[in-house]
Amino acid sequence: xxxxxxxxxxxxxxxxxxxxxxxxxxxxxxxxxxxxxxxxxxxxxxxxxxxxxxxxxxxxxxxxxxxxxxxxxxxxxxxxxxxxxxxxxxxxxxxxxxxxxxxxxxxxxxxxxxxxxxxxxxxxxxxxxxxxxxxxxxxxxxxxxxxxxxxxxxxxxxxxxxxxxxxxxxxxxxxxxxxxxxxxxxxxxxxxxxxxxxxxxxxxxxxxxxxxxxxxxxxxxxxxxxxxxxxxxxxxxxxxxxxxxxxxxxxxxxxxxxxxxxxxxxxxxxxxxxxxxxxxxxxxx
Amino acid sequence: xxxxxxxxxxxxxxxxxxxxxxxxxxxxxxxxxxxxxxxxxxxxxxxxxxxxxxxxxxxxxxxxxxxxxxxxxxxxxxxxxxxxxxxxxxxxxxxxxxxxxxxxxxxxxxxxxxxxxxxxxxxxxxxxxxxxxxxxxxxxxxxxxxxxxxxxxxxxxxxxxxxxxxxxxxxxxxxxxxxxxxxxxxxxxxxxxxxxxxxxxxxxxxxxxxxxxxxxxxxxxxxxxxxxxxxxxxxxxxxxxxxxxxxxxxxxxx
Numbered sequence: 001x002x003x004x005x006x007x008x009x010x011x012x013x014x015x016x017x018x019x020x021x022x023x024x025x026x027x028x029x030x031x032x033x034x035x036x037x038x039x040x041x042x043x044x045x046x047x048x049x050x051x052x053x054x055x056x057x058x059x060x061x062x063x064x065x066x067x068x069x070x071x072x073x074x075x076x077x078x079x080x081x082x083x084x085x086x087x088x089x090x091x092x093x094x095x096x097x098x099x100x101x102x103x104x105x106x107x108x109x110x111x112x113x114x115x116x117x118x119x120x121x122x123x124x125x126x127x128x129x130x131x132x133x134x135x136x137x138x139x140x141x142x143x144x145x146x147x148x149x150x151x152x153x154x155x156x157x158x159x160x161x162x163x164x165x166x167x168x169x170x171x172x173x174x175x176x177x178x179x180x181x182x183x184x185x186x187x188x189x190x191x192x193x194x195x196x197x198x199x200x201x202x203x204x205x206x207x208x209x210x211x212x213x214x215x216x217x218x219x220x221x222x223x224x225x226x227x228x229x230x231x232x233x234x235x236x237x238x239x240x241x242x243x244x245x246x247x248x249x250x251x252x253x254x255x256x257x258x259x260x261x262x263x264x265x266x267x268x269x270x271x272x273x274x275x276x277x278x279x280x281x282x283x284x285x
Numbered sequence: 286x287x288x289x290x291x292x293x294x295x296x297x298x299x300x301x302x303x304x305x306x307x308x309x310x311x312x313x314x315x316x317x318x319x320x321x322x323x324x325x326x327x328x329x330x331x332x333x334x335x336x337x338x339x340x341x342x343x344x345x346x347x348x349x350x351x352x353x354x355x356x357x358x359x360x361x362x363x364x365x366x367x368x369x370x371x372x373x374x375x376x377x378x379x380x381x382x383x384x385x386x387x388x389x390x391x392x393x394x395x396x397x398x399x400x401x402x403x404x405x406x407x408x409x410x411x412x413x414x415x416x417x418x419x420x421x422x423x424x425x426x427x428x429x430x431x432x433x434x435x436x437x438x439x440x441x442x443x444x445x446x447x448x449x450x451x452x453x454x455x456x457x458x459x460x461x462x463x464x465x466x467x468x469x470x471x472x473x474x475x476x477x478x479x480x481x482x483x484x485x486x487x488x489x490x491x492x493x494x495x496x497x498x499x500x501x502x503x504x505x506x507x508x509x510x511x512x513x514x515x516x517x518x519x520x521x522x523x524x525x526x527x528x529x530x531x532x533x534x535x536x537x538x539x
Contacts, residue, residue: 173382174393176343177445180375181397182367195387 016274023268030261034080041074045231054247064249066240072253079231079254082143084261086226087213090147090154095205097151098158103189103197105159106166117163120156128153128215129222136224143216143232146225150215154208161204165197199273206269210262217258233258288352289453289487290317290340295349297335297511309335311511313349317453322479322488324502324519326495326534332511333491337455340489341375342366354452371401374446378458380438384430390438391426394445401449411448418481419444420474436467440474447478447486455489460497472501495535499523507531 033040043061049069057064063072101120105113132149139145169175169192178192217234219225226232233254240250295313298306310332317323325333338344340351342358350359358369374397377383384393394415395408403411413423419440430438439459446454456475460468479486492498498505499519507515507522509530515522526532 173377173379174385177375177377177383177393177442178385178396179343180341180370181393181445182370182400183396184364184367184400187400191388192385196385 016271019267019271020275023264023271026264027268030080030084030264033077034084037077037081041071041077043071043074045070045074045078046229047071054243054250056247057249063253064247066236066247066250067243072250075231075236076233076253076257079233079236080257080261082226082230082232083213083216083234083258086143086147086216086232087209090150090212090216091205091209093147093151094155094208095158095201098155099162099194099198099201101155102159102162102164103166103193106163106170107185107189107193113163116159120159123153124156126153129218132219132224133222136219141224141227143220143226143230146216146219149224150212150219154212158201158204161201162197165200166193169193169196203269203273206265206272209265209269210258213258213262286318286320288316289319289321289354290489291350291352292316292336292340293350293352295336295339295351296347297332297339297344298347309511310339313508313511313513315506315513315516317487317489319452319487320479320485321504322490322502324490324492324498324505325508326492326498326505327508328493328534331508333508334457335511336508337375337457337489337491341373341455342369367400370397370451371449372451373453373455374449374451375455375457376439376442376446376459379462380435380442381430383442384438386430389427389429390433390441390445393430394426394441394448397445397449412444415444415448416441418447418478420470435463436470439463439467439471443471443474443478450484451486452484453487453489455491457491458493459490461493468497472497476501495523507534 047070049065051069052061052065053067053069055061055065055069061071061073063076065071066075101116105116128150131153132146135149135152136145139148175188175192178188183191213234216225217232217237220232220235221238226235236254237251237258240247244251293314295310296308297310298308300306313332313336315323325336327333335344339346339349342351342361346359350357352358353369353372356369358366361369384390391409391412394412395403398408398411399405409426412426416423416425421437421440421444425433425437425441433441439462443459459475460471463471475488479488490498490502502519505516505519505522506513507528507530509528514528515526515531522531523535526535
């Protein structure tokens with residue numbers, strides 16, 4: 001009789017911690033870069049030089065120039081501030097507000113749940129851009145109002161996730177144990193419910209960063225978001241889309257900038273989810 | 286002997302739309318004396334768990350009164366309700382699920398202590414002591430529930446229940462999810478804790494294993510369809526059951 005051989009499964013996987021460090025650093029670099037963006041630009045991003053318009057990428061202008069002769073690299077760098085910060089602000093607002101509403105609905109239930117959920121349904125029923133147009137019509141255009149409009153239609157998603165997660169947590173045995181430990185509702189929500197539901201919410205919000213970046217850009221394109229000449233990646237792409245066949249770099253440069261930042265935030269989101277789950281942390285053994 | 290727990294006329298009716306009302310527990314009366322171990326047996330759905338969940342106020346009773354150490358706790362709310370958990374604690378059926386997966390066992394055990402004014406330092410010392418009392422090393426305080434075995438986790442759950450030295454310990458099928466040898470260890474642990482507890486410990490022991498109840502409990506209640514059908518000393522009930530249901534229950538085991 002042959003002895004059974006036990007083959008150890010060898011899966012080479014970068015550990016969660018390493019990934020967290022890598023993507024966390026990249027995201028931090030992106031943020032720090034955008035904070036100091038005004039010091040990093042090689043040229044004045046708003047300086048027009050019509051004699052050098054639509055220049056191809058060269059040693060002088062690494063990403064070429066746009067139709068007014070403005071240095072694209074400088075504009076992409078300075079644009080990171082508007083694009084990244086307004087997106088992060090927007091996502092932070094909808095995550096915090098949606099989660100708060102969802103947890104309240106899930107925990108207290110009854111009429112509070114009915115009222116808040118119907119309100120969120122109302123917001124879900126609005127077509128996003130039409131609502132943004134209406135907000136812009138009432139409050140006027142501008143990045144701030146675009147954020148308000150997008151926040152108003154985006155929070156219900158988070159409320160729904162948080163609510164269903166809270167309802168699931170409410171049924172768990174350890175929550176009953178926490179109640180028996182004499183913990184107050186506030187303590188239970190902050191110490192037990194939030195840490196246990198925040199994983200999927202964080203991942204959703206990280207994945208939403210990309211979408212929101214695009215939506216803000218869309219509103220900017222319609223003249224409801226960032227106003228020209230303010231450099232913002234989305235509006236830079238929309239501005240120059242008619243030139244894409246002639247001078248592709250003016251569209252590609254902000255496009256690639258969006259692509260890279262969206263990628264970084266998506267991967268960071270995934271990693272945070274993995275890290276938040278203690279079963280994936282390598283403490284066993 | 287002094288009564289620790291007195292339950293009278295306890296009733297729970299579950300109402301659902303478009304469905305007939307379901308009476309899970311109906312007019313249950315019993316009391317538990319100081320230092321006593323009272324077993325409740327019955328098949329699944331007989332209302333044992335609903336009864337204890339009403340006693341711990343995790344489910345609201347439809348009718349009846351619950352008196353814990355001479356204090357009516359049936360309608361306590363908020364802070365007053367949280368205060369009664371100093372006197373009454375519970376061990377659940379599924380040990381691993383009874384701990385928050387994101388917090389260490391030590392956090393779980395210290396929770397009741399911290400809620401009752403212990404500082405971090407005092408609490409962690411008390412956790413270590415109570416863990417040792419329950420046969421676990423102090424280092425278990427730093428482990429997560431998924432890192433320990435079911436038996437170890439149940440010991441930690443008992444440690445959590447006893448951390449604030451309650452006078453009443455409710456074990457809701459505390460041994461049912463464990464295998465036989467571990468079951469025996471847990472019973473031995475409970476037995477030794479009864480003898481060495483800082484206060485006289487009364488135990489309400491929910492179980493569906495007759496042999497275990499006979500071995501461990503001083504008195505036993507048999508529940509069927511939400512009603513108490515028989516009560517008395519375990520040996521007497523097993524030797525000489527009066528009720529038809531009890532007879533069937535005993536026949537099905539022996």
